[in-house]
Amino acid sequence: MKRLFLIALSMIVPSLAALHAQSDTAAFRAALALQNPPARIAALVAFVDKYPESAFRGGAYNALFALYVQERNEKAALEAADRSLATLPPAARMSPYNQYAYMLATSNIGLDTALVYAARAEAMAQGESASALTPIQDTRAYVLFRKGDGAGAEALQRLAVRGHEDDPEYIGHLALYIEANGKHREALATLARAMYLGGGADMKSMFDSWLALAEKDARRRDALRTSVVMNTVHAYVDTATGEGRFAARSAAAAFMASVGVDLPAAERYAAESVRSLRKDSRVEDAVMYRQNLALVEAARGKTRDALGVLESIEDLASPWSSDFWLALGKLYRKAGRPADAVTAYMGGLTVADSPELRDSLASVYTAVHGSTEGLSPALEKFRLSCASFDPGKYAPAAGGSGKTVLAELFTGAECGPCVAADQAFDALAEYFPSSALVMLEYHVHIPGPDPLTTNVSWARYKGYGSRGTPTVVIDGTERITGGGPRFVTRNRFNLYRYTINKYLADKPGVTISLDVARRRDSVSVAARIEEVQGAPRPGNAVLHVALVERSVDYTGGNGITRQAMVVRSLLDGGPGIPLTLPGGMIRVAENVAALDSANSVMLDDPKDQPSWPGRTRNFPGWRTRPPKNDRSNLLVVAWVQDAASGDVLQAVCRDVPTGMSVN
Amino acid sequence: MTALCAALLLILSGGGGGQARSAEPVTLSVVPPESGLRPGSSARASVLVTVAKGWHINSASPVDSDLVATALACTPPPGLAVAPVRFPPGVRRTFAFSSEPLDVFEGTVPLTLEISAAEGILPGEYAIAIEVSYQACTNEICLPPSTLRATVPLRVTSP
Numbered sequence: 001m002k003r004l005f006l007i008a009l010s011m012i013v014p015s016l017a018a019l020h021a022q023s024d025t026a027a028f029r030a031a032l033a034l035q036n037p038p039a040r041i042a043a044l045v046a047f048v049d050k051y052p053e054s055a056f057r058g059g060a061y062n063a064l065f066a067l068y069v070q071e072r073n074e075k076a077a078l079e080a081a082d083r084s085l086a087t088l089p090p091a092a093r094m095s096p097y098n099q100y101a102y103m104l105a106t107s108n109i110g111l112d113t114a115l116v117y118a119a120r121a122e123a124m125a126q127g128e129s130a131s132a133l134t135p136i137q138d139t140r141a142y143v144l145f146r147k148g149d150g151a152g153a154e155a156l157q158r159l160a161v162r163g164h165e166d167d168p169e170y171i172g173h174l175a176l177y178i179e180a181n182g183k184h185r186e187a188l189a190t191l192a193r194a195m196y197l198g199g200g201a202d203m204k205s206m207f208d209s210w211l212a213l214a215e216k217d218a219r220r221r222d223a224l225r226t227s228v229v230m231n232t233v234h235a236y237v238d239t240a241t242g243e244g245r246f247a248a249r250s251a252a253a254a255f256m257a258s259v260g261v262d263l264p265a266a267e268r269y270a271a272e273s274v275r276s277l278r279k280d281s282r283v284e285d286a287v288m289y290r291q292n293l294a295l296v297e298a299a300r301g302k303t304r305d306a307l308g309v310l311e312s313i314e315d316l317a318s319p320w321s322s323d324f325w326l327a328l329g330k331l332y333r334k335a336g337r338p339a340d341a342v343t344a345y346m347g348g349l350t351v352a353d354s355p356e357l358r359d360s361l362a363s364v365y366t367a368v369h370g371s372t373e374g375l376s377p378a379l380e381k382f383r384l385s386c387a388s389f390d391p392g393k394y395a396p397a398a399g400g401s402g403k404t405v406l407a408e409l410f411t412g413a414e415c416g417p418c419v420a421a422d423q424a425f426d427a428l429a430e431y432f433p434s435s436a437l438v439m440l441e442y443h444v445h446i447p448g449p450d451p452l453t454t455n456v457s458w459a460r461y462k463g464y465g466s467r468g469t470p471t472v473v474i475d476g477t478e479r480i481t482g483g484g485p486r487f488v489t490r491n492r493f494n495l496y497r498y499t500i501n502k503y504l505a506d507k508p509g510v511t512i513s514l515d516v517a518r519r520r521d522s523v524s525v526a527a528r529i530e531e532v533q534g535a536p537r538p539g540n541a542v543l544h545v546a547l548v549e550r551s552v553d554y555t556g557g558n559g560i561t562r563q564a565m566v567v568r569s570l571l572d573g574g575p576g577i578p579l580t581l582p583g584g585m586i587r588v589a590e591n592v593a594a595l596d597s598a599n600s601v602m603l604d605d606p607k608d609q610p611s612w613p614g615r616t617r618n619f620p621g622w623r624t625r626p627p628k629n630d631r632s633n634l635l636v637v638a639w640v641q642d643a644a645s646g647d648v649l650q651a652v653c654r655d656v657p658t659g660m661s662v663n
Numbered sequence: 664m665t666a667l668c669a670a671l672l673l674i675l676s677g678g679g680g681g682q683a684r685s686a687e688p689v690t691l692s693v694v695p696p697e698s699g700l701r702p703g704s705s706a707r708a709s710v711l712v713t714v715a716k717g718w719h720i721n722s723a724s725p726v727d728s729d730l731v732a733t734a735l736a737c738t739p740p741p742g743l744a745v746a747p748v749r750f751p752p753g754v755r756r757t758f759a760f761s762s763e764p765l766d767v768f769e770g771t772v773p774l775t776l777e778i779s780a781a782e783g784i785l786p787g788e789y790a791i792a793i794e795v796s797y798q799a800c801t802n803e804i805c806l807p808p809s810t811l812r813a814t815v816p817l818r819v820t821s822p
Contacts, residue, residue, distance in 0.1 A: 029752045055749045055775065088773065091694040092709035095771050320803070351759045351802070414729055415805045416760030447798045447805040448729040468806040482803035485760040557729050558760070613807040620728040 024054040032063060041067050048083075058087030065100065074109040081113075097121035098136045105143045114143045134160050138170060141177065150180040168199035184214035185224070192232040196255045201323075204258055229261040237269070246276040246289070254292040257299035266296045279502050283480065283495060287313050291324055298331060307331045315494035319347065319386070319487070322354040329360055338368045346382040350487045387486035391427040391493060394436055397505075404434075405503045406639050406651040407496065409441045410461045410471045413556020413563065414448035421470035421483040422560050424492035428500070429564065431493075437500055438637050438651040440546055441565045444469060445613055450556060451603055451626045452563060456570040458611035464646075472496060475503040476646040509535045509640070509649030510581070516636045516654040521593040523547060523656050525571060527638050530583035538642035538649065542576025545588050546637045547595070547629075548653075554626040568629055569595055571636075576643060596628045632658045688718040688799040691811040696778065699820035702786075705779040708815045710735065710748075712772040712795055719767040720797040722753025726766050731798035731808045735774060738792040742784030742819075745791060746777040759802045776815065786821045790814040 027050070031043035044060045044067075051057065061084035068077035081100045085093050101118035104110040118140035125133045137160035145153035154177040161170045172194035179187035188210050195203045215221040233252040240248035253270035256262055270293035277286050290313045297306035310317075310328045317324040325348025332341035345361035348354065365375050409425050411418040425439055442457035443450045446469045464473050470483040478499050483492055513528040525545055531537065547570075552563045571588040579586070606612055607619050639651035690713045696706035712733070714720055721730045737745040751773075753766040778791065793815060798808040 025752055032752070033755070056751055058773070059751050089694060089697055089707055089709055091697060092711065092773065095711065095713075412805065416758065417800065417803050417805060419760060444807075446807045447800060448727075448731060468804040470804070484803050487759075557727060559762075613809075623729065 024051040024056060027051065028054070028056040028060060031060070037067055037070065058084050061087065062096070066103065069103050069107050069109070072107055072109055077104070078110050078113055081117075091124070094121050094124040094132075094136070097124070098139050101143055102139045105139070105146045108146060111143060111147050115140070115147065118143045134164055134170070138173060141173065145177055145180065150177055153177040154181055166197055168194040168197040171197065172199050172203060179210055179213075184210060185228070188214060188224070188228045189231065192228050192255075192259075193235075195258065196232050196236060196251060198251070207259060225259065226261050229256060229259050243276075246273040247285070249273045250289045250292045253296050257292075257296040260299060263296060263300045267293075267300065270296045279505075280478070283316060283478075283499060287316050287318075287324075291317070291327070294331075295327065298327070303331055303334050307335055314344075314347070315491075316498055317347075317491075319350040319484070319491050320352050322348050322352055322357055324348070326354075326357060326360065329357075329364065333364060338364050342368060342378075343382070346379055349379060350383050350386050351484055383487045386488070386490045387423070389427070389490050389493075391431040393430075394432045396436065401505060401507045403436075403504055403506050403508045404651045405437050405475050405500050406637075406648045407437060407439045407475075407500060408460070408464075408473045409439070410444055410457075410464075410466055410469055410473075411441055412444055412446045412448070412469045412558075413450045413452065413554060413560065414558060415446055415469045415556075416485070416558050417483040418470040419483065419486050419558050419560060420488035420492045421472060422558075422564070423486060423489040424483075424496055426564055427489065427493045428496055431497065432500070434653050436504060438639070438653045439565050440548060440567050440637060441563065442567045443563070445606070445611065448557060449606060449619060449622065451606075451622050452552060452554060452566050453606070453611050454567065454569060454599075454602070455609055455611045456574045457567055458613075459574050460570075474499045475506075476641050476648040478503075507535060508532055509538060509642075509647070510541070510583070512638055512640060512650050512652045514636065514638050514652050514654045516656055518631075518657050521631070522589060522591050523634070523636070524587065524589040525636050525638065527586045527588075528583070529579055529581075529586065529640060531581045535649075537581055538645070538647065540643040541579040541581060541640055541649065542643045543572060543579055543586055544576045544639050544641060545571040547571060547590050547592075547656075548635050548637055549629060550633045550635060552626055552630075554624070556623065568599075568634075576641060579640065592629050592631060592634070599628070631656075688715045688806065689713065689720060689795075689797055689809070689811065690715075691795055691813050693793070693813045693815050695816050699818040700778065700780045701820050702780050702784045702822050703782040705777060706817070708776040708778060708791075708817070710774040710776060710793060710795070710813070710815075712768070712774065712797070714769050714772070714799070717801050718799050719756065719758075719765075719769050719801075720799045722766040722768050723750035724753070724766060726763065730765070731796070733768060733772075733795065733797045736794045736796070737776065738794075739778070740789055740791070742781045743789060743791060743817075744779050744781070746779070748774050748776060750774065758800075778815075778817065780819055784819055786819050788816065788818055790816050 027047050031040060031047050034040040034043055041064060044064050048057055048060050061080045065077055065080040065084055068080055085096055088096065097117040098121040101114040101121065104114035121136045122140055125136045137156055141153040141156040141160060144156065154174070157174040157177050161174055164170045171190060175187050175190035175194055178190055188207065191203060191207055191210065195207065211221055211225055215224045233256060237248045237252050249269035250273035253266040253273070256266035273289040274293050277289060290309050294306040294309040297309060310331065314328065325344050329341040329344035332338070332344055341364045342361065345357050345364065348357045349361065362372050362375065366372055407428065409421055411422055425441060428437060428439060442460055443452035444458055444461050445453050464479065467481055472480045480495060480499065510532060511530045515526040517524050527543060527545065529543060547568045549566045549568050550564070552566050553561065554563050555561045569590055571590050577586055602609055603622065603625055634656035635653050636656060637651065637653040640649045641647065642649065692711045694709040696708050700706045720733050723733050725732050733750065735748045739745050753768050755764040756767055757764045791814065792812065794810050794812050796808060796810045799806045
């Protein structure tokens with residue numbers, strides 16, 4: 001009986017422990033999920049009472065601290081901070097000390113304790129890297145300032161900004177402390193640096209108010225403004241080198257426009273930057289330089305010119321860039337085009353959220369429609385139009401170059417931000433004929449397992465030095481990283497189309513004649529490559545040949561149900577087949593049944609493949625196994641690439657004849 | 664000065680003394696036990712997983728098994744043992760690209776290692792190898808699953 005009892009107990013005790021573990025997790029999660037602050041406080045207090053040994057006790061006190069600070073309940077906040085800290089070994093308290101000090105100072109409560117916490121964090125950070133010390137000194141300087149010790153704050157912030165001279169946030173903080181110490185001109189110069197470096201729009205009003213403090217006389221104030229701004233501009237523009245010169249000029253132009261100083265010079269700087277743009281300039285620079293030119297034009301009162309510039313890049317401007325859409329909306333209002341302003345503000349609210357954009361939209365919508373009634377459905381309709389739209393049809397230039405551009409997309413069926421890129425590629429397929437654009441979509445296991453991944457896809461992803469998914473590479477050289485939800489699809493389509501159009505103007509470096517035949521499961525490809533007379537001969541040309549499935553029905557975690565232009569294999573093996581120019585014939589073949597078998601092996605044990613990143617993690621199994629290669633839906637894409645520079649010289653695609661299928 | 668303070672709050676509320684910024688989306692720091700460990704006793708070490716602003720990693724129990732859970736693996740030398748590490752619950756967040764909320768970690772995730780020394784362990788310097796595996800995304804990009812490695816140094820003293 002006793003033995004039986006012990007056996008039963010040994011079975012129950014671990015179960016009880018497990019039950020406790022589950023229940024405290026659930027209770028903590030439930031407490032954190034409460035939206036109402038008093039209810040959350042009550043739930044967290046009940047949690048720490050009920051589970052005094054829980055591993056989440058520190059987290060509960062941490063959450064309580066934040067809530068009490070929000071309520072400005074100093075006593076309770078400090079008690080919660082103490083209890084939270086007590087759950088950590090002393091050596092692990094640096095980050096919480098810093099965070100608590102900052103939060104207390106922000107709410108202007110418990111400043112003595114905040115200073116103690118900040119000093120402890122700083123002492124602990126002394127042995128760490130400079131990058132760990134800086135934000136902590138930044139916090140302690142802030143606490144000192146809040147306690148009225150401006151001199152101490154300034155001295156400490158000067159230490160903090162060392163090595164961070166290009167950080168507008170830290171420089172801006174230093175400017176504030178200098179100003180608080182009555183050194184108006186130095187503060188202005190420091191703030192000007194922060195503004196040049198891209199500090200927030202709030203700095204502009206601060207700059208004006210400090211100018212008024214520094215100089216009462218209006219004429220001398222203007223002279224001071226000009227002197228401070230131009231000294232800052234020259235400090236950056238005159239020392240910039242290489243491509244950085246144009247970035248510096250563009251930034252200077254935006255800064256000068258924001259403070260209204262020497263606008264003709266600002267216009268020259270901005271225009272020079274725009275003129276410096278070349279085919280291989282990053283599209284982000286092309287947008288930024290033009291946006292800054294528009295800011296200058298607007299500051300000069302050239303509303304129509306400014307609008308023209310912004311409208312020329314509206315298709316390319318990031319939906320995440322609130323500044324762009326605010327500027328465009330304001331200009332439309334100024335130009336007496338409120339309906340267009342509505343569209344511009346909606347453009348900024350497609351995926352991002354900004355109170356200023358929302359207020360501006362409500363205001364101009366009311367001006368157009370008399371009230372905000374109908375605004376929400378109108379915004380939703382606009383967002384949907386960014387996800388689903390008619391891409392139109394490509395109109396080739398007369399006497400076109402004959403170039404076919406290659407666009408390669410690295411994507412993942414589990415990748416949420418890949419949705420916009422995937423759908424933009426679908427739109428590209430509608431827009432461009434295959435004589436102008438050939439597309440490939442390589443699947444990789446990012447962020448989760450994707451059964452359409454192949455080892456050659458992963459090798460090509462790595463070969464391009466890609467940072468993540470989605471990544472698009474146009475003609476082997478221009479890389480566009482990042483995507484977003486479906487509402488970003490139109491922006492990605494525009495961005496890719498803009499880049500593809502640049503490369504369509506190139507002359508092809510070679511011609512490729514492609515013959516594709518199929519006998520049962522064997523696909524054979526004969527590619528005749530010939531050099532184009534007068535084209536520069538690449539140093540290291542290779543031929544790539546991909547077997548592609550036009551569409552595969554597979555639904556991943558990101559909700560895309562039909563995967564397009566899936567690269568199933570590279571018939572050249574991956575690195576490409578070296579070419580001897582001026583030309584010749586190359587033959588390659590693939591057996592689709594053998595490919596199916598190889599895929600099946602890979603699907604059975606993906607962790608054993610080179611394409612499996614972070615090769616130790618668990619494999620949860622596939623959502624579903626994708627279908628085998630559909631013999632009636634295959635095509636071959638061939639392209640010649642300079643293995644040294646990455647340039648794609650020409651690309652071509654052909655359907656694999658369906659014929660009589662014998663699987 | 665009042666106007667200055669108002670403006671100051673506007674600027675400083677943008678971040679200020681927040682977390683250290685880093686080019687890498689996830690960084691790891693280790694805090695070894697405060698003092699030496701005697702045979703037959705136990706001690707705590709901390710591992711701080713810091714996720715950069717704008718990034719998130721899946722929690723230890725993501726909503727979907729296809730998402731890569733954040734995990735910590737320890738390899739203690741003979742004579743030392745580490746209890747299974749309990750991760751805090753993640754935060755439920757809905758991102759621009761997800762219709763359903765995801766269970767993620769953001770900011771700093773403190774983890775505690777409960778280390779125990781066997782009775783017969785010899786005094787000396789030891790190191791426990793740890794690996795934190797995770798997978799990071801922003802609203803615009805996802806990175807491949809990755810692993811950060813570190814060691815927890817500790818000293819075993821005489822009984």
